[in-house]
Amino acid sequence: MFELTAEEQLRTATDDDSVLVWAAQGFTGGARAWARGRAVAVASPALSGRDRIAVRGPVEDLLPLLDELLAFVGPSYRPFGDAGLLAELCARREGLELSGRFGWMQRTAAGLSPLDGVGAVGVGTVGTGAFAGRAAGEGVGGQGRAVAHWLAPGELDEAAELIDRHFPASHAHPHRPGVRAWAGVRDEAGRLTAVAADAWPAPAVGLLAGVVSDPVHGRGRGHAAAACRLVLDGILGRSPCAALMVDAWNEPAIGLYRRLGLEHRTLDAAAQR
Known part of the structure:
Protein backbone atom coordinates (compact mmCIF):
# COMPACT_ATOMS: atom_id res chain seq x y z
CA MET A 1 0.00 0.00 0.00
CA TRP A 104 -25.04 9.28 4.87
CA MET A 105 -26.97 12.25 3.50
CA GLN A 106 -25.43 15.13 1.60
CA ARG A 107 -26.08 18.14 -0.57
CA THR A 108 -24.06 20.79 -2.36
CA ALA A 109 -24.50 24.53 -2.43
CA ALA A 110 -25.99 24.34 -5.92
CA GLY A 111 -29.59 25.40 -5.84
CA LEU A 112 -29.62 26.31 -2.15
CA SER A 113 -32.64 28.53 -1.48
CA PRO A 114 -35.26 29.04 1.24
CA LEU A 115 -37.57 26.05 1.52
CA ASP A 116 -41.24 26.32 2.46
CA GLY A 117 -42.16 24.90 5.83
CA VAL A 118 -38.67 24.52 7.27
CA GLY A 119 -38.48 27.76 9.25
CA ALA A 120 -36.50 30.94 8.98
CA VAL A 121 -32.94 31.52 10.08
CA GLY A 122 -31.52 34.26 12.24
CA VAL A 123 -28.66 36.47 11.18
CA GLY A 124 -25.31 35.48 12.62
CA THR A 125 -21.72 34.83 11.68
CA VAL A 126 -19.79 31.70 12.54
CA GLY A 127 -16.17 32.41 13.37
CA THR A 128 -13.67 31.71 16.07
CA GLY A 129 -14.48 32.60 19.66
CA ALA A 130 -17.97 33.65 20.78
CA PHE A 131 -20.99 33.42 18.50
CA ALA A 132 -23.68 36.07 18.37
CA GLY A 133 -26.80 34.76 20.13
CA ARG A 134 -30.41 35.96 20.07
CA ALA A 135 -32.00 37.00 23.34
CA ALA A 136 -34.42 34.63 25.08
CA GLY A 137 -37.96 34.90 23.81
CA GLU A 138 -36.96 35.89 20.27
CA GLY A 139 -37.00 32.36 18.87
CA VAL A 140 -40.28 32.61 16.93
CA GLY A 141 -40.70 35.01 14.05
CA GLY A 142 -43.75 36.43 12.33
CA GLN A 143 -46.73 34.11 11.74
CA GLY A 144 -45.22 31.58 14.18
CA ARG A 145 -42.19 30.74 12.04
CA ALA A 146 -39.26 29.20 13.90
CA VAL A 147 -36.16 31.41 13.84
CA ALA A 148 -32.74 29.86 14.48
CA HIS A 149 -29.70 31.66 15.84
CA TRP A 150 -26.08 30.77 16.64
CA LEU A 151 -25.82 29.93 20.32
CA ALA A 152 -23.66 32.13 22.52
CA PRO A 153 -21.30 30.51 25.05
CA GLY A 154 -23.76 31.25 27.86
CA GLU A 155 -26.41 29.10 26.15
CA LEU A 156 -24.30 25.95 25.81
CA ASP A 157 -25.09 24.49 29.23
CA GLU A 158 -28.79 24.71 28.36
CA ALA A 159 -28.08 23.00 25.04
CA ALA A 160 -26.22 20.25 26.89
CA GLU A 161 -29.22 19.71 29.18
CA LEU A 162 -31.54 19.43 26.17
CA ILE A 163 -29.26 16.83 24.55
CA ASP A 164 -28.79 14.87 27.78
CA ARG A 165 -32.57 14.64 28.23
CA HIS A 166 -33.60 13.74 24.71
CA PHE A 167 -30.54 12.41 22.79
CA PRO A 168 -27.94 11.17 25.29
CA ALA A 169 -26.28 9.00 22.62
CA SER A 170 -25.33 12.05 20.55
CA HIS A 171 -21.62 12.16 19.70
CA ALA A 172 -21.88 15.95 19.26
CA HIS A 173 -22.16 17.61 22.67
CA PRO A 174 -21.40 21.11 23.99
CA HIS A 175 -19.12 19.68 26.70
CA ARG A 176 -17.00 17.58 24.31
CA PRO A 177 -14.60 18.55 21.51
CA GLY A 178 -15.43 18.35 17.82
CA VAL A 179 -18.16 20.96 17.37
CA ARG A 180 -17.43 24.22 15.58
CA ALA A 181 -20.73 25.96 16.40
CA TRP A 182 -24.25 25.29 17.69
CA ALA A 183 -27.50 26.62 16.26
CA GLY A 184 -30.68 26.73 18.31
CA VAL A 185 -34.32 27.82 18.41
CA ARG A 186 -36.29 29.25 21.33
CA ASP A 187 -40.06 29.20 21.67
CA GLU A 188 -42.37 32.04 22.75
CA ALA A 189 -41.62 31.29 26.41
CA GLY A 190 -37.85 31.55 25.87
CA ARG A 191 -37.22 27.81 26.18
CA LEU A 192 -34.44 26.33 24.04
CA THR A 193 -36.44 23.78 22.04
CA ALA A 194 -34.08 22.58 19.29
CA VAL A 195 -30.35 22.52 18.54
CA ALA A 196 -28.06 21.39 15.73
CA ALA A 197 -24.27 21.39 15.42
CA ASP A 198 -21.66 22.22 12.80
CA ALA A 199 -19.23 19.46 13.78
CA TRP A 200 -16.02 17.70 12.70
CA PRO A 201 -15.68 19.87 9.58
CA ALA A 202 -13.32 18.97 6.76
CA PRO A 203 -12.24 21.63 4.25
CA ALA A 204 -14.48 20.29 1.47
CA VAL A 205 -17.22 18.60 3.55
CA GLY A 206 -18.97 19.98 6.61
CA LEU A 207 -21.05 17.82 8.94
CA LEU A 208 -24.44 18.54 10.47
CA ALA A 209 -24.76 16.65 13.78
CA GLY A 210 -26.34 16.70 17.23
CA VAL A 211 -29.85 17.48 15.99
CA VAL A 212 -32.23 17.44 18.97
CA SER A 213 -35.78 18.70 19.39
CA ASP A 214 -37.83 18.94 22.59
CA PRO A 215 -40.70 16.46 22.05
CA VAL A 216 -43.20 18.64 23.94
CA HIS A 217 -42.32 22.21 23.00
CA GLY A 218 -40.37 21.92 19.74
CA ARG A 219 -41.38 18.89 17.71
CA GLY A 220 -43.78 19.42 14.83
CA ARG A 221 -43.26 23.19 14.81
CA GLY A 222 -40.30 23.42 12.42
CA HIS A 223 -37.80 24.16 15.20
CA ALA A 224 -35.32 21.38 14.37
CA ALA A 225 -35.63 22.17 10.67
CA ALA A 226 -34.80 25.83 11.27
CA ALA A 227 -31.73 24.93 13.36
CA CYS A 228 -30.59 22.47 10.68
CA ARG A 229 -31.09 25.02 7.95
CA LEU A 230 -28.92 27.61 9.69
CA VAL A 231 -26.12 25.04 10.11
CA LEU A 232 -26.43 23.96 6.47
CA ASP A 233 -26.29 27.58 5.32
CA GLY A 234 -23.15 28.08 7.41
CA ILE A 235 -21.45 24.96 6.06
CA LEU A 236 -22.34 25.62 2.43
CA GLY A 237 -21.16 29.20 2.74
CA ARG A 238 -17.60 27.94 3.16
CA SER A 239 -17.53 24.36 1.76
CA PRO A 240 -18.83 22.73 -1.43
CA CYS A 241 -20.64 19.93 0.41
CA ALA A 242 -22.67 19.45 3.59
CA ALA A 243 -23.45 16.01 4.99
CA LEU A 244 -24.80 14.18 8.03
CA MET A 245 -25.15 10.69 9.45
CA VAL A 246 -28.57 9.36 10.46
CA ASP A 247 -29.74 6.07 11.95
CA ALA A 248 -31.24 3.78 9.32
CA TRP A 249 -34.46 3.34 11.34
CA ASN A 250 -35.11 7.05 11.84
CA GLU A 251 -37.55 7.67 8.98
CA PRO A 252 -38.93 10.97 10.35
CA ALA A 253 -35.41 12.45 10.48
CA ILE A 254 -34.59 11.09 7.02
CA GLY A 255 -37.76 12.72 5.70
CA LEU A 256 -36.79 16.05 7.25
CA TYR A 257 -33.31 15.93 5.75
CA ARG A 258 -34.72 15.03 2.33
CA ARG A 259 -36.95 18.11 2.52
CA LEU A 260 -33.81 20.12 3.24
CA GLY A 261 -32.38 18.89 -0.05
CA LEU A 262 -30.05 16.11 1.14
CA GLU A 263 -29.70 12.86 -0.80
CA HIS A 264 -29.49 9.51 0.99
CA ARG A 265 -26.76 6.87 0.72
CA THR A 266 -26.81 3.66 2.78
CA LEU A 267 -23.62 2.83 4.70
CA ASP A 268 -22.68 -0.06 6.98
CA ALA A 269 -20.09 -0.22 9.73
CA ALA A 270 -18.12 -3.32 10.76
CA ALA A 271 -16.11 -4.37 13.78
CA GLN A 272 -13.58 -7.08 14.54
CA ARG A 273 -14.87 -9.97 16.66
Whole structure:
Protein backbone atom coordinates (compact mmCIF):
# COMPACT_ATOMS: atom_id res chain seq x y z
CA MET A 1 0.00 0.00 0.00
CA PHE A 2 1.10 3.60 -0.46
CA GLU A 3 0.12 6.64 1.55
CA LEU A 4 -1.88 9.60 0.26
CA THR A 5 -0.72 12.75 1.99
CA ALA A 6 -2.69 15.58 0.35
CA GLU A 7 -6.40 16.23 -0.01
CA GLU A 8 -6.16 16.66 -3.80
CA GLN A 9 -4.54 13.21 -4.03
CA LEU A 10 -7.36 11.74 -1.99
CA ARG A 11 -10.10 13.47 -3.95
CA THR A 12 -8.61 12.24 -7.21
CA ALA A 13 -8.14 8.67 -5.94
CA THR A 14 -11.73 8.47 -4.65
CA ASP A 15 -13.54 10.37 -7.42
CA ASP A 16 -14.25 13.06 -4.82
CA ASP A 17 -16.10 10.66 -2.54
CA SER A 18 -17.52 12.86 0.23
CA VAL A 19 -17.38 10.08 2.86
CA LEU A 20 -13.63 9.56 2.53
CA VAL A 21 -12.88 13.25 2.01
CA TRP A 22 -14.77 14.06 5.21
CA ALA A 23 -13.07 11.22 7.11
CA ALA A 24 -9.63 12.63 6.21
CA GLN A 25 -10.49 15.91 8.01
CA GLY A 26 -8.04 17.79 5.84
CA PHE A 27 -5.29 15.45 7.14
CA THR A 28 -5.45 17.03 10.58
CA GLY A 29 -5.89 15.41 13.96
CA GLY A 30 -3.98 12.27 13.04
CA ALA A 31 -6.06 11.18 10.02
CA ARG A 32 -4.11 9.25 7.35
CA ALA A 33 -5.06 7.67 4.01
CA TRP A 34 -3.69 4.77 1.97
CA ALA A 35 -4.35 3.24 -1.43
CA ARG A 36 -3.73 -0.17 -2.95
CA GLY A 37 -4.77 -0.77 -6.55
CA ARG A 38 -8.15 0.91 -6.88
CA ALA A 39 -8.98 0.67 -3.16
CA VAL A 40 -8.63 3.55 -0.69
CA ALA A 41 -8.92 3.59 3.11
CA VAL A 42 -8.86 6.58 5.45
CA ALA A 43 -8.13 5.99 9.15
CA SER A 44 -9.25 8.81 11.43
CA PRO A 45 -9.01 8.71 15.25
CA ALA A 46 -11.89 9.96 17.42
CA LEU A 47 -13.93 10.94 14.38
CA SER A 48 -17.50 11.71 15.47
CA GLY A 49 -16.91 9.78 18.67
CA ARG A 50 -15.14 6.70 17.27
CA ASP A 51 -11.90 5.54 15.65
CA ARG A 52 -13.07 4.96 12.08
CA ILE A 53 -11.77 3.69 8.73
CA ALA A 54 -13.67 4.90 5.67
CA VAL A 55 -13.24 2.50 2.74
CA ARG A 56 -14.07 2.22 -0.95
CA GLY A 57 -12.93 0.27 -4.00
CA PRO A 58 -13.11 -3.29 -5.34
CA VAL A 59 -13.02 -5.87 -2.57
CA GLU A 60 -10.10 -7.77 -4.14
CA ASP A 61 -7.93 -4.67 -3.64
CA LEU A 62 -9.54 -3.62 -0.39
CA LEU A 63 -9.09 -6.91 1.49
CA PRO A 64 -5.27 -6.87 1.55
CA LEU A 65 -5.26 -3.10 2.18
CA LEU A 66 -7.57 -3.53 5.15
CA ASP A 67 -5.50 -6.40 6.54
CA GLU A 68 -2.36 -4.26 6.51
CA LEU A 69 -4.14 -1.21 7.85
CA LEU A 70 -5.91 -2.93 10.76
CA ALA A 71 -2.63 -4.52 11.80
CA PHE A 72 -1.12 -1.04 11.80
CA VAL A 73 -3.84 1.04 13.53
CA GLY A 74 -5.27 -1.60 15.89
CA PRO A 75 -8.66 -3.16 16.66
CA SER A 76 -10.37 -0.02 17.94
CA TYR A 77 -10.84 1.20 14.36
CA ARG A 78 -14.15 0.31 12.70
CA PRO A 79 -14.39 0.15 8.89
CA PHE A 80 -17.40 1.80 7.28
CA GLY A 81 -18.52 2.34 3.71
CA ASP A 82 -21.23 1.53 1.20
CA ALA A 83 -23.51 -1.25 2.43
CA GLY A 84 -22.84 -3.69 -0.42
CA LEU A 85 -19.09 -3.31 -0.08
CA LEU A 86 -19.13 -3.86 3.69
CA ALA A 87 -21.33 -6.94 3.34
CA GLU A 88 -18.85 -8.44 0.87
CA LEU A 89 -15.89 -7.53 3.08
CA CYS A 90 -17.44 -9.23 6.10
CA ALA A 91 -18.33 -12.31 4.08
CA ARG A 92 -14.77 -12.71 2.84
CA ARG A 93 -12.68 -11.63 5.85
CA GLU A 94 -12.70 -13.82 8.91
CA GLY A 95 -13.23 -11.99 12.18
CA LEU A 96 -14.99 -8.98 10.67
CA GLU A 97 -18.74 -8.60 11.17
CA LEU A 98 -21.36 -5.98 10.46
CA SER A 99 -22.08 -3.80 13.47
CA GLY A 100 -24.59 -1.23 12.27
CA ARG A 101 -26.32 0.49 9.35
CA PHE A 102 -26.86 4.20 8.91
CA GLY A 103 -27.51 6.78 6.25
CA TRP A 104 -25.04 9.28 4.87
CA MET A 105 -26.97 12.25 3.50
CA GLN A 106 -25.43 15.13 1.60
CA ARG A 107 -26.08 18.14 -0.57
CA THR A 108 -24.06 20.79 -2.36
CA ALA A 109 -24.50 24.53 -2.43
CA ALA A 110 -25.99 24.34 -5.92
CA GLY A 111 -29.59 25.40 -5.84
CA LEU A 112 -29.62 26.31 -2.15
CA SER A 113 -32.64 28.53 -1.48
CA PRO A 114 -35.26 29.04 1.24
CA LEU A 115 -37.57 26.05 1.52
CA ASP A 116 -41.24 26.32 2.46
CA GLY A 117 -42.16 24.90 5.83
CA VAL A 118 -38.67 24.52 7.27
CA GLY A 119 -38.48 27.76 9.25
CA ALA A 120 -36.50 30.94 8.98
CA VAL A 121 -32.94 31.52 10.08
CA GLY A 122 -31.52 34.26 12.24
CA VAL A 123 -28.66 36.47 11.18
CA GLY A 124 -25.31 35.48 12.62
CA THR A 125 -21.72 34.83 11.68
CA VAL A 126 -19.79 31.70 12.54
CA GLY A 127 -16.17 32.41 13.37
CA THR A 128 -13.67 31.71 16.07
CA GLY A 129 -14.48 32.60 19.66
CA ALA A 130 -17.97 33.65 20.78
CA PHE A 131 -20.99 33.42 18.50
CA ALA A 132 -23.68 36.07 18.37
CA GLY A 133 -26.80 34.76 20.13
CA ARG A 134 -30.41 35.96 20.07
CA ALA A 135 -32.00 37.00 23.34
CA ALA A 136 -34.42 34.63 25.08
CA GLY A 137 -37.96 34.90 23.81
CA GLU A 138 -36.96 35.89 20.27
CA GLY A 139 -37.00 32.36 18.87
CA VAL A 140 -40.28 32.61 16.93
CA GLY A 141 -40.70 35.01 14.05
CA GLY A 142 -43.75 36.43 12.33
CA GLN A 143 -46.73 34.11 11.74
CA GLY A 144 -45.22 31.58 14.18
CA ARG A 145 -42.19 30.74 12.04
CA ALA A 146 -39.26 29.20 13.90
CA VAL A 147 -36.16 31.41 13.84
CA ALA A 148 -32.74 29.86 14.48
CA HIS A 149 -29.70 31.66 15.84
CA TRP A 150 -26.08 30.77 16.64
CA LEU A 151 -25.82 29.93 20.32
CA ALA A 152 -23.66 32.13 22.52
CA PRO A 153 -21.30 30.51 25.05
CA GLY A 154 -23.76 31.25 27.86
CA GLU A 155 -26.41 29.10 26.15
CA LEU A 156 -24.30 25.95 25.81
CA ASP A 157 -25.09 24.49 29.23
CA GLU A 158 -28.79 24.71 28.36
CA ALA A 159 -28.08 23.00 25.04
CA ALA A 160 -26.22 20.25 26.89
CA GLU A 161 -29.22 19.71 29.18
CA LEU A 162 -31.54 19.43 26.17
CA ILE A 163 -29.26 16.83 24.55
CA ASP A 164 -28.79 14.87 27.78
CA ARG A 165 -32.57 14.64 28.23
CA HIS A 166 -33.60 13.74 24.71
CA PHE A 167 -30.54 12.41 22.79
CA PRO A 168 -27.94 11.17 25.29
CA ALA A 169 -26.28 9.00 22.62
CA SER A 170 -25.33 12.05 20.55
CA HIS A 171 -21.62 12.16 19.70
CA ALA A 172 -21.88 15.95 19.26
CA HIS A 173 -22.16 17.61 22.67
CA PRO A 174 -21.40 21.11 23.99
CA HIS A 175 -19.12 19.68 26.70
CA ARG A 176 -17.00 17.58 24.31
CA PRO A 177 -14.60 18.55 21.51
CA GLY A 178 -15.43 18.35 17.82
CA VAL A 179 -18.16 20.96 17.37
CA ARG A 180 -17.43 24.22 15.58
CA ALA A 181 -20.73 25.96 16.40
CA TRP A 182 -24.25 25.29 17.69
CA ALA A 183 -27.50 26.62 16.26
CA GLY A 184 -30.68 26.73 18.31
CA VAL A 185 -34.32 27.82 18.41
CA ARG A 186 -36.29 29.25 21.33
CA ASP A 187 -40.06 29.20 21.67
CA GLU A 188 -42.37 32.04 22.75
CA ALA A 189 -41.62 31.29 26.41
CA GLY A 190 -37.85 31.55 25.87
CA ARG A 191 -37.22 27.81 26.18
CA LEU A 192 -34.44 26.33 24.04
CA THR A 193 -36.44 23.78 22.04
CA ALA A 194 -34.08 22.58 19.29
CA VAL A 195 -30.35 22.52 18.54
CA ALA A 196 -28.06 21.39 15.73
CA ALA A 197 -24.27 21.39 15.42
CA ASP A 198 -21.66 22.22 12.80
CA ALA A 199 -19.23 19.46 13.78
CA TRP A 200 -16.02 17.70 12.70
CA PRO A 201 -15.68 19.87 9.58
CA ALA A 202 -13.32 18.97 6.76
CA PRO A 203 -12.24 21.63 4.25
CA ALA A 204 -14.48 20.29 1.47
CA VAL A 205 -17.22 18.60 3.55
CA GLY A 206 -18.97 19.98 6.61
CA LEU A 207 -21.05 17.82 8.94
CA LEU A 208 -24.44 18.54 10.47
CA ALA A 209 -24.76 16.65 13.78
CA GLY A 210 -26.34 16.70 17.23
CA VAL A 211 -29.85 17.48 15.99
CA VAL A 212 -32.23 17.44 18.97
CA SER A 213 -35.78 18.70 19.39
CA ASP A 214 -37.83 18.94 22.59
CA PRO A 215 -40.70 16.46 22.05
CA VAL A 216 -43.20 18.64 23.94
CA HIS A 217 -42.32 22.21 23.00
CA GLY A 218 -40.37 21.92 19.74
CA ARG A 219 -41.38 18.89 17.71
CA GLY A 220 -43.78 19.42 14.83
CA ARG A 221 -43.26 23.19 14.81
CA GLY A 222 -40.30 23.42 12.42
CA HIS A 223 -37.80 24.16 15.20
CA ALA A 224 -35.32 21.38 14.37
CA ALA A 225 -35.63 22.17 10.67
CA ALA A 226 -34.80 25.83 11.27
CA ALA A 227 -31.73 24.93 13.36
CA CYS A 228 -30.59 22.47 10.68
CA ARG A 229 -31.09 25.02 7.95
CA LEU A 230 -28.92 27.61 9.69
CA VAL A 231 -26.12 25.04 10.11
CA LEU A 232 -26.43 23.96 6.47
CA ASP A 233 -26.29 27.58 5.32
CA GLY A 234 -23.15 28.08 7.41
CA ILE A 235 -21.45 24.96 6.06
CA LEU A 236 -22.34 25.62 2.43
CA GLY A 237 -21.16 29.20 2.74
CA ARG A 238 -17.60 27.94 3.16
CA SER A 239 -17.53 24.36 1.76
CA PRO A 240 -18.83 22.73 -1.43
CA CYS A 241 -20.64 19.93 0.41
CA ALA A 242 -22.67 19.45 3.59
CA ALA A 243 -23.45 16.01 4.99
CA LEU A 244 -24.80 14.18 8.03
CA MET A 245 -25.15 10.69 9.45
CA VAL A 246 -28.57 9.36 10.46
CA ASP A 247 -29.74 6.07 11.95
CA ALA A 248 -31.24 3.78 9.32
CA TRP A 249 -34.46 3.34 11.34
CA ASN A 250 -35.11 7.05 11.84
CA GLU A 251 -37.55 7.67 8.98
CA PRO A 252 -38.93 10.97 10.35
CA ALA A 253 -35.41 12.45 10.48
CA ILE A 254 -34.59 11.09 7.02
CA GLY A 255 -37.76 12.72 5.70
CA LEU A 256 -36.79 16.05 7.25
CA TYR A 257 -33.31 15.93 5.75
CA ARG A 258 -34.72 15.03 2.33
CA ARG A 259 -36.95 18.11 2.52
CA LEU A 260 -33.81 20.12 3.24
CA GLY A 261 -32.38 18.89 -0.05
CA LEU A 262 -30.05 16.11 1.14
CA GLU A 263 -29.70 12.86 -0.80
CA HIS A 264 -29.49 9.51 0.99
CA ARG A 265 -26.76 6.87 0.72
CA THR A 266 -26.81 3.66 2.78
CA LEU A 267 -23.62 2.83 4.70
CA ASP A 268 -22.68 -0.06 6.98
CA ALA A 269 -20.09 -0.22 9.73
CA ALA A 270 -18.12 -3.32 10.76
CA ALA A 271 -16.11 -4.37 13.78
CA GLN A 272 -13.58 -7.08 14.54
CA ARG A 273 -14.87 -9.97 16.66
